[in-house]
Amino acid sequence: MAEFKADQKEKRRLTTPEVRKLSKDSTFYVLGVVSRFAQRRDKNDNPFWDITLMDGEGQIEGKIWGNSEWWNVGGDVKYKMDPISDENLKKLEGRTVGLQGKVVEFREQNQYNFNAVYYVDQGKYPPHGFVRRSPVPAKTMEDAFLELLEICGETMRGFLEYLFFQRDIWQTYTAWPAAVSLHHAYVGGLLEHSLAVTRSAVGIAQNYRSGGFNVDMDVVIAGALLHDIGKLESYRLSPAPEMTLGGNVADHIVLGYHRFMTLAEEYGRKNGANGLSERSVLAVGHILVSHHGSREFGSPVLPATPEALIVSAADDLDFKLFCWKEQTSLLDGEKEVTEFVPAVQRRFWKVHSAGEEKKENKKEEGRESKIPS
């Protein structure tokens, strides 16, 4: 068995997006933080493990089979570890490890088998250094958030400022992920997603208002900014995104509605007649509970107002567009169609070839100048 040699491995080290572009039978080495780790048993009662590794650019899921090797390479002396009895390996989530693996094909999809696990020096490779972050700078997001508050009327803006800035939600809201996997599952993901949903919702609401619909913009903005507020309790960063017990057993829709109603009542008690009306509170609360758009996806009631329909549509759109971006970015060279994505029940298509894209961009430049701002 070849011993782990840090320098040698560093040279062959790939990022998780690079690994996902490899073809069948390729071998690789990745280093990152474990975001999910679960022991299972096969039909012969032999142990194997499901593992998800995050490395700052993405993540990769794979399997560690019973015949894999486990090495502690964190100290001066390298030694073999026993995954069943070693305490370090029982709590692998949130720790940095190196994985040596191979691409295999299963049911026409690429899968990843890891044949060696290297438990590295946690001080030299601190886990938080491998946690993926939103590509949008924090300052850009903060400015966009404040601009959205500016659109609100005084009463709603007062409430949102109280909720975000006086009740200590802002710090967590800006750091939190929007999911454990699937979409915006990284530091700053919740804010990035909430801003995208709110901006789309404002655009749609403006469109319908100019068409004669009576859409309450304050309710749209508050509902969109707060629609996933329950994720503050249903996820945690440790340092990779993880589901909490509350998230598992109550879900972000219930947790979010409860937190919102509690804060709205508190604000009402402090501000009396200057607080939000009971109907505004309920209209925003309705968005929180209905935003998944169907009972099948966890909403106990379906969107029943123009504001709730708009936020729910904007939320669904942002989720699917994120999946499109993430999945098509993994396509290699000539491939145009992604592998099947179970969460959205489709394959995605990356339409343009390089030549066509240039022509189209020229057309777009001309078209944009004709759109009134």
Ligand SMILES: [Fe+2]
């Ligand atoms: Fe949600």
Ligand SMILES: [Fe+2]
């Ligand atoms: Fe959402």
